[in-house]
Amino acid sequence: MSSSEPPTETPGPNAPTWQTQPTYGNLGEVRAHLLPSKACRPRTFEALSTDPQPLPPPLPKKTLTRAQSLPTHKAPRPSPTQAGETQKPLLGSHSVDKSQAGDDRAGPACPPEELPFCSLDPELGLSFHDLHRPEAVHAALEARQLESLRAMHVRLQARLLGGRPGPCRPGHGFRLLDRSPCLESGDALYYRLVRVDEEAWHLLAAKVPRPGAEEPHPWGLELQASLAPHFNLQGLCGLVPRGALPEMPWDQPVALAAEVPELTVAQWLAGAGVQPPAEFTRAVALLLLQLSAALAHLEARGAALAELRPENLLLVVPRGCTATGPLRLLLADFGRVRPRSPGPLGAHAQQLGRLLRELLGPVAPSATPLAADLERLAAQLAHWRPSAAQTRGALQTLLWGPGPALRRRGAPLGPWLQAHRALLVLHLAEQAAGGEVPGLEDWLCCGYLAEATEASVELALELLWDRPLP
Numbered sequence: 001m002s003s004s005e006p007p008t009e010t011p012g013p014n015a016p017t018w019q020t021q022p023t024y025g026n027l028g029e030v031r032a033h034l035l036p037s038k039a040c041r042p043r044t045f046e047a048l049s050t051d052p053q054p055l056p057p058p059l060p061k062k063t064l065t066r067a068q069s070l071p072t073h074k075a076p077r078p079s080p081t082q083a084g085e086t087q088k089p090l091l092g093s094h095s096v097d098k099s100q101a102g103d104d105r106a107g108p109a110c111p112p113e114e115l116p117f118c119s120l121d122p123e124l125g126l127s128f129h130d131l132h133r134p135e136a137v138h139a140a141l142e143a144r145q146l147e148s149l150r151a152m153h154v155r156l157q158a159r160l161l162g163g164r165p166g167p168c169r170p171g172h173g174f175r176l177l178d179r180s181p182c183l184e185s186g187d188a189l190y191y192r193l194v195r196v197d198e199e200a201w202h203l204l205a206a207k208v209p210r211p212g213a214e215e216p217h218p219w220g221l222e223l224q225a226s227l228a229p230h231f232n233l234q235g236l237c238g239l240v241p242r243g244a245l246p247e248m249p250w251d252q253p254v255a256l257a258a259e260v261p262e263l264t265v266a267q268w269l270a271g272a273g274v275q276p277p278a279e280f281t282r283a284v285a286l287l288l289l290q291l292s293a294a295l296a297h298l299e300a301r302g303a304a305l306a307e308l309r310p311e312n313l314l315l316v317v318p319r320g321c322t323a324t325g326p327l328r329l330l331l332a333d334f335g336r337v338r339p340r341s342p343g344p345l346g347a348h349a350q351q352l353g354r355l356l357r358e359l360l361g362p363v364a365p366s367a368t369p370l371a372a373d374l375e376r377l378a379a380q381l382a383h384w385r386p387s388a389a390q391t392r393g394a395l396q397t398l399l400w401g402p403g404p405a406l407r408r409r410g411a412p413l414g415p416w417l418q419a420h421r422a423l424l425v426l427h428l429a430e431q432a433a434g435g436e437v438p439g440l441e442d443w444l445c446c447g448y449l450a451e452a453t454e455a456s457v458e459l460a461l462e463l464l465w466d467r468p469l470p
Contacts, residue, residue, distance in 0.1 A: 145421045149450040152428060156443040157231065160328070162319035164229055165195065165202040165258055168238030172197050174245050176206075183261045186311035187213045187335060192260055193245070205257040206240055207332075208250045216335025223303055224334035232294035234259065234314065234332035259330060261314035265359075268315055268327070273362035281371045282399070283326060284359045287315075288352065288374075289395040289444060290329040295348045295388035298331075304340040304347040305333065308355050312336075318440045326440045345387030352391055353381035373398050376469065383470035386463055393460040396448040407461050413454040421449050 130136040173196040181189040182205070191206040209216070229235055235258040242253050265287065272280055291313065298304060312333035317323050340347055356378040365375040377394055380386075386394070402416050424445060431438055438446075 153446045205260040207255045220334040220337030263315040265313040266310035277367040292392040294331040306336040308351040346385035349385040353378040397460040
């Protein structure tokens with residue numbers, strides 16, 4: 001996200017030049033995106049006398065009375081880089097596309113008399129006259145909050161995905177870490193191994209077809225190999241060449257998965273019944289939200305999964321997160337992916353409804369309000385057959401609002417979205433100030449509020465509360 005540059009004026013030949021540069025506070029990049037403020041360097045003169053006479057004494061430091069006219073304008077101070085401190089980015093050290101990152105370049109020079117107005121207002125697209133109109137200020141702040149959420153969503157995704165290993169090349173070495181599989185899914189056995197080259201090593205998983213498993217459909221495997229990285233789709237990075245591992249317990253080339261799975265959804269469900277009902281139902285909703293995102297991606301590519309099986313849905317701990325938080329879901333069963341038949345979307349609705357009821361089995365529908373809402377959604381999926389994208393929108397609404405009470409009162413959705421975007425920005429800023437790292441649920445909520453519109457929320461509420469139950 002790049003900030004718009006303030007207009008410049010051409011100074012006179014002997015006028016001092018004021019340069020600006022970003023100031024970073026304890027809130028890190030969240031604050032930089034939300035309320036960017038500029039600090040001024042000391043004056044520099046274009047022409048200095050060549051006379052050997054001594055230079056005049058430096059000008060006395062001015063008080064910051066002008067800066068105090070704008071509460072959001074920070075006093076000049078050296079940046080962390082200048083002071084020799086290590087700047088810790090909010091969202092990890094993974095590289096991010098510069099087009100999505102904040103623009104840290106210093107803005108153009110501005111004369112001292114315009115400092116109170118050119119230091120911040122052009123960054124928000126405001127003029128001096130706009131400050132007399134609260135609606136203009138509110139609109140500028142709302143637009144900046146939305147841009148900030150989108151930028152934070154991209155950066156959080158880069159950290160949660162981590163660096164992606166490239167394809168296998170000649171010269172790569174392989175080392176098997178365990179002779180026993182680290183995970184047995186319904187259709188494959190996964191073995192941990194390390195791929196080594198001159199520059200780095202990567203922990204990967206060899207995906208070995210399970211003996212006796214159904215023959216995979218080649219169309220789905222070709223689709224998997226052609227897909228760009230997606231947070232909830234298993235990514236591949238080549239094959240283990242024949243003979244690369246003499247001790248390997250398989251006798252054919254096998255695919256290399258970029259993520260080492262830790263559990264299947266079936267295994268997670270077997271041990272998740274001991275969780276408190278509220279915690280368990282929220283975990284179910286977050287898993288179904290990620291699965292619907294993966295299926296929506298397939299539907300957009302003209303593909304459909306023939307059968308949803310919990311034993312073929314993989315779970316991993318998101319990179320940079322603790323194992324106690326929500327898990328990342330990976331759809332890995334591409335051997336059962338087929339071209340989607342023409343017609344309206346909704347090929348996965350009935351399967352999602354059955355899976356949702358299966359996951360909610362240990363919890364009574366009346367145990368929590370969210371459990372009752374998920375049971376209602378399962379019934380709507382079976383009857384109305386919405387697309388996976390519409391199902392995803394309904395799950396987002398159940399997790400983060402707005403709820404049925406707001407729907408019954410006919411409250412406007414635009415102000416609700418604006419208020420919750422501002423609250424999420426403040427929440428992430430408070431986390432950063434306390435040294436906390438945003439997690440998977442923060443990223444999912446950030447994505448919801450960054451992409452939601454009044455129309456999309458209206459559609460989700462209509463599916464959940466307006467359509468009659470079967």
